[in-house]
Amino acid sequence: MTNAHMIWPDKVTICEVGLRDGLQNEKKILNIEEKLQLLDSVVESGIKIIEIGSFVHPKAILQMADTEEVARRMKRVNGVEYRALVPNLKGLEHAHASGITKAKLTVSVSKSHCINNFNLPPLEMMKGFIPCAEYADKNNMKLSGAMSSAWGCAFEGKIPIQQIEEIVQKYLELGITELSLSDATGMANPRQVFEVGKYFIKTFPQVNWILHLHDTRGMAIGNIVAGLQAGFNAFDGAFAGLGGCPYIPGASGNISTEDVVHLLHEMGIDTGVDLEKAMNTARIAEKMIGHQGHSSVLRGGRCEDLTKEKAQYQNNKQLR
Numbered sequence: 001m002t003n004a005h006m007i008w009p010d011k012v013t014i015c016e017v018g019l020r021d022g023l024q025n026e027k028k029i030l031n032i033e034e035k036l037q038l039l040d041s042v043v044e045s046g047i048k049i050i051e052i053g054s055f056v057h058p059k060a061i062l063q064m065a066d067t068e069e070v071a072r073r074m075k076r077v078n079g080v081e082y083r084a085l086v087p088n089l090k091g092l093e094h095a096h097a098s099g100i101t102k103a104k105l106t107v108s109v110s111k112s113h114c115i116n117n118f119n120l121p122p123l124e125m126m127k128g129f130i131p132c133a134e135y136a137d138k139n140n141m142k143l144s145g146a147m148s149s150a151w152g153c154a155f156e157g158k159i160p161i162q163q164i165e166e167i168v169q170k171y172l173e174l175g176i177t178e179l180s181l182s183d184a185t186g187m188a189n190p191r192q193v194f195e196v197g198k199y200f201i202k203t204f205p206q207v208n209w210i211l212h213l214h215d216t217r218g219m220a221i222g223n224i225v226a227g228l229q230a231g232f233n234a235f236d237g238a239f240a241g242l243g244g245c246p247y248i249p250g251a252s253g254n255i256s257t258e259d260v261v262h263l264l265h266e267m268g269i270d271t272g273v274d275l276e277k278a279m280n281t282a283r284i285a286e287k288m289i290g291h292q293g294h295s296s297v298l299r300g301g302r303c304e305d306l307t308k309e310k311a312q313y314q315n316n317k318q319l320r
Helices: 018-022 032-046 067-071 089-099 111-118 122-138 161-172 190-203 220-230 256-267 273-290 294-298 304-320
Strands: 013-016 049-054 083-084 102-108 141-148 180-182 208-213 236-237
Touching: 013 256, 018 049, 018 273, 032 049, 032 273, 049 067, 067 083, 067 089, 067 273, 089 102, 089 122, 089 304, 102 111, 102 122, 111 122, 122 141, 122 161, 141 161, 161 180, 161 190, 180 294, 190 220, 190 236, 208 220, 220 256, 236 256, 256 273, 256 294, 273 294
Parallel strands: 013 049, 013 236, 049 083, 083 102, 102 141, 141 180, 180 208, 208 236
Antiparallel strands: none
């Protein structure tokens, strides 16, 4: 298929994961008031799916220790989906008790990575998801699933499609049909995203696919475009490009939400997000954590700003 015949989507969905994946690797731990301010700013920008944190053991990831309190105190806006990551049934129970109705389970597709961190291979680990699915069904909760290191692993390199497919089948057996292909190591490349992504979208049309990218090696924007070409219409992002996995050495931040929105808007693809307000969220986050993130559009400005500046410059020249 040539570019001339490429059919781009009219609209895509942006999922904001900054409050969880963005903050979990930061040295500075934000307080509840700061997290609630960021959450309000994300909602104000028009983003409709927000991952507010994770219900892990408080000592495991200190940055997420107050997620339950954040969930209890946050303002809930109609039409906005507030989800949280849970590692097991206990985490799901805490999420439910705090009023969360959507939770995300995650497993590493890499056998080595999964064993190294959880002492279990992926399929064995997923047996623990069975009671989670049963609990969610009984308590009217929705579940989504994430597959970490789906695009590459520091231990194993590229992951075979068959290995990913086994995980997909297990999620489907649990009745989970919203799945995220995660590039926590930042190893994905555009050709891989296009070919592997297209395969899974075609093979499992019943799945709502989400592409979760990290920009460790500067390939994430190219991977977004390849994802669009493959048929993805939902993408995760983190304000200011913050984040990284505490369990993956050298893992840098997610692709920044505002960079994704800027790219899509420049391509004429609607996101429903106010870019300037999304950029403001990123600025607030950078100020809170005390350092710059990894956002190109924050540093360089929007393309439309350059056009306005040039027009203003021309007007000023004519007035001289």
